[in-house]
Every structure is written in structure tokens, then in C-alpha cells.
Amino acid sequence: MEFVQEVLAQLPWYHQIALLDKIKTQNEREWYVKAAIEHGWSRNVLVHQIETELHKRQGAALTNFNKTLPAAQAEIAQQLIKDPCVLDFMTLDADAKERDLENALVAHVQKFMMELGKGFAFIGRQHRRGSGH
Numbered sequence: 786m787e788f789v790q791e792v793l794a795q796l797p798w799y800h801q802i803a804l805l806d807k808i809k810t811q812n813e814r815e816w817y818v819k820a821a822i823e824h825g826w827s828r829n830v831l832v833h834q835i836e837t838e839l840h841k842r843q844g845a846a847l848t849n850f851n852k853t854l855p856a857a858q859a860e861i862a863q864q865l866i867k868d869p870c871v872l873d874f875m876t877l878d879a880d881a882k883e884r885d886l887e888n889a890l891v892a893h894v895q896k897f898m899m900e901l902g903k904g905f906a907f908i909g910r911q912h913r914r915g916s917g918h
Contacts, residue, residue, distance in 0.1 A: 793818055799828045807835045816840045 793801060800821060808814045817840065821831050851859045875889040891910055898907045 795822050797828070800826075800831055803828055803832050803835070807832065813840055 793804075796804075796818060804814050804817060808817060817831065817835060820826070820834070820839070826834065853859075875886075875893070877885055877889060887910070895907055898905050
């Protein structure tokens with residue numbers, strides 16, 4: 786009850802409805818309430834984060850922390866990093882390489898830029914600035 790009064794009450798009514806409608810467990814609901822308040826999410830962003838299961842991706846980014854840091858520091862560093870990218874639209878399989886990901890992203894960016902029409906430009910892949918810029 787204390788949680789509802791102190792934290793949940795900080796969110797607008799439509800945020801609360803979305804939380805009650807889309808999340809079944811209290812722990813998960815609390816996680817999203819705190820995140821929504823901390824990051825100032827709109828209702829639409831909150832719903833998107835719930836639907837893409839951000840709570841499961843939090844701290845799930847692939848790193849080499851376990852190999853390069855002492856165990857205690859590696860765990861802390863891993864928890865600080867989240868993997869917010871949802872790339873379901875690209876339909877890559879688990880065996881995809883970094884180059885496959887780059888190719889798919891560039892293809893989507895090029896298509897998007899063409900849909901925008903005149904006045905937009907795609908400079909190139911991994912474009913490096915000249916010195917002094």
C-alpha cells in the first residue's frame with residue numbers, strides 16, 4: 786500500500802491503467818513505475834517499453850567485463866549497461882555477424898531517407914570526419 790501511495794501516485798491516471806492492464810506481477814509493475822518516473826516516459830513510451838520487455842533487457846548488453854575486470858567490478862559494470870535496442874524488424878538470426886547488422890541497418894536507413902523525399906542525404910557508411918572538424 787505504501788508503494789502505491791508514494792510512487793504510483795506520481796504517474797498520471799492513463800499510465801496507471803496501462804501498468805495494471807499490461808503487467809500481471811507486482812515486482813515487474815514496480816520496476817516499470819520507477820523507470821517511468823525516473824525517465825519521464827510518456828504513456829506511449831511506457832507501453833512500448835512494456836511490450837518490448839525492457840525489464841528483461843536491462844543489464845543484458847553483451848560485454849567483455851567478466852574477462853577484463855575483477856568479478857565485483859564486472860557485475861556492477863554489467864548492471865549499469867542496458868541493451869535498449871529492439872531490432873525485431875530486421876529479422877536477423879542469432880548467427881548474424883556485425884557486418885550483417887550494419888548492412889541491414891544501412892538498408893533500412895536508406896529506405897527511410899528515400900521516403901522522406903528531397904532535402905535529405907545519406908552521407909555514407911562509417912563516414913569519418915576530416916581532421917580539424
